[in-house]
Amino acid sequence: MEKILVTGGSGFIGSHYLKRLLQTDEMFEVVNVDLLTYASNPANTNSFEKDKRYAFRKLDIADTSSIISLFENHHFTQVVHFAAESHVDRSIQSAEPFIHTNIAGTYTLLQSARKFQVKRFIQISTDEVYGSFPVGRAEENTPLNPQNPYAASKASADLLCQSFANTYDFPVIITRCTNNYGPHQHREKFIPSIITACLQNKPVAIYGDGLQERDWLHVADHCEAIELIRRKGKLQEIYHIGAECTISNREVANRVLSLMKRDKEQITYVADRLGHDVRYSLNTAKIQTELGWKPKISFTDGIEKVVDWYKNQWESCL
Numbered sequence: 414m415e416k417i418l419v420t421g422g423s424g425f426i427g428s429h430y431l432k433r434l435l436q437t438d439e440m441f442e443v444v445n446v447d448l449l450t451y452a453s454n455p456a457n458t459n460s461f462e463k464d465k466r467y468a469f470r471k472l473d474i475a476d477t478s479s480i481i482s483l484f485e486n487h488h489f490t491q492v493v494h495f496a497a498e499s500h501v502d503r504s505i506q507s508a509e510p511f512i513h514t515n516i517a518g519t520y521t522l523l524q525s526a527r528k529f530q531v532k533r534f535i536q537i538s539t540d541e542v543y544g545s546f547p548v549g550r551a552e553e554n555t556p557l558n559p560q561n562p563y564a565a566s567k568a569s570a571d572l573l574c575q576s577f578a579n580t581y582d583f584p585v586i587i588t589r590c591t592n593n594y595g596p597h598q599h600r601e602k603f604i605p606s607i608i609t610a611c612l613q614n615k616p617v618a619i620y621g622d623g624l625q626e627r628d629w630l631h632v633a634d635h636c637e638a639i640e641l642i643r644r645k646g647k648l649q650e651i652y653h654i655g656a657e658c659t660i661s662n663r664e665v666a667n668r669v670l671s672l673m674k675r676d677k678e679q680i681t682y683v684a685d686r687l688g689h690d691v692r693y694s695l696n697t698a699k700i701q702t703e704l705g706w707k708p709k710i711s712f713t714d715g716i717e718k719v720v721d722w723y724k725n726q727w728e729s730c731l
């Protein structure tokens with residue numbers, strides 16, 4: 414029976430992943446380790462908290478002695494590592510928590526997982542590690558070129574994973590995904606922040622000219638890809654995950670405003686984010702051909718349902 418450690422399972426993507434994992438009838442044990450930082454929402458795990466296969470431990474992944482005793486107690490066979498400081502703007506204000514969690518935390522997990530002979534370690538990473546891609550798409554072997562402290566901390570973690578694979582033959586797989594959207598995302602992130610501004614009748618602030626392009630993937634599609642990789646992905650490989658459909662921030666804001674029945678005039682363009690990457694884009698042919706994954710939810714369908722979800726959740730409390 415697999416004993417799976419999921420880190421960051423009380424955050425946005427990790428909680429969707431846990432829900433997806435626990436929807437099956439399979440027998441396994443899963444422990445969610447999360448420090449419950451400001452970015453988490455303990456309510457994200459409400460729907461599966463009573464499942465006997467599930468346990469929660471509040472821990473800092475960079476706390477070496479606690480993590481070692483966790484591994485001693487649970488004999489994990491697999492790790493799916495989501496926990497991170499994840500907001501670029503915060504990393505520009507102060508990189509220290511990003512270095513602590515994303516780099517030191519990942520190192521602590523790698524050391525413990527290696528010591529206790531984990532069979533699979535899935536590092537959840539991001540397209541941001543390649544830096545800006547004004548044209549074309551990054552391949553899995555494109556050199557890393559991170560341009561902000563968040564991206565640099567994730568790239569550092571990825572490099573540590575690769576170094577463990579190379580040096581110790583450690584069984585790691587790295588996934589790099591594009592921007593996610595979906596229910597339960599923190600209010601500071603782009604799409605929820607637009608919805609919040611609409612519900613509060615405040616201006617919708619967009620950085621610079623709003624022409625920066627991102628590829629948006631529904632979180633359910635991302636979690637399905639991760640689950641496939643956990644089961645069938647080849648060790649020591651990198652897999653890109655994305656929708657291969659870039660769209661400008663301005664266009665995303667316009668679509669959300671239209672779904673919220675608001676006027677485009679509500680947008681206000683503010684001073685650009687420092688070092689703002691113009692465009693991210695990934696080639697996802699590898700996961701499509703090797704593992705048969707492709708996204709199921711188009712942005713047009715997904716965003717409509719997601720806007721409705723936030724409206725229902727927040728209308729009465731904002």
Ligand SMILES: NC(=O)c1ccc[n+]([C@@H]2O[C@H](COP(=O)([O-])OP(=O)(O)OC[C@H]3O[C@@H](n4cnc5c(N)ncnc54)[C@H](O)[C@@H]3O)[C@@H](O)[C@H]2O)c1
Binds near residue numbers: 472540592
């Ligand atoms: N959100 C995206 O668009 C996106 C895209 C690609 C990749 N990713 C990656 O996916 C992962 C999850 O992203 P998310 O958007 O769900 O993030 P999130 O900020 O919503 O959740 C992160 C979780 O990690 C926990 N955490 C933070 N520091 C910790 C520590 N020291 N010890 C234990 N737990 C800690 C937080 O409490 C939180 O629950 C991250 O690694 C991120 O880099 C995110």
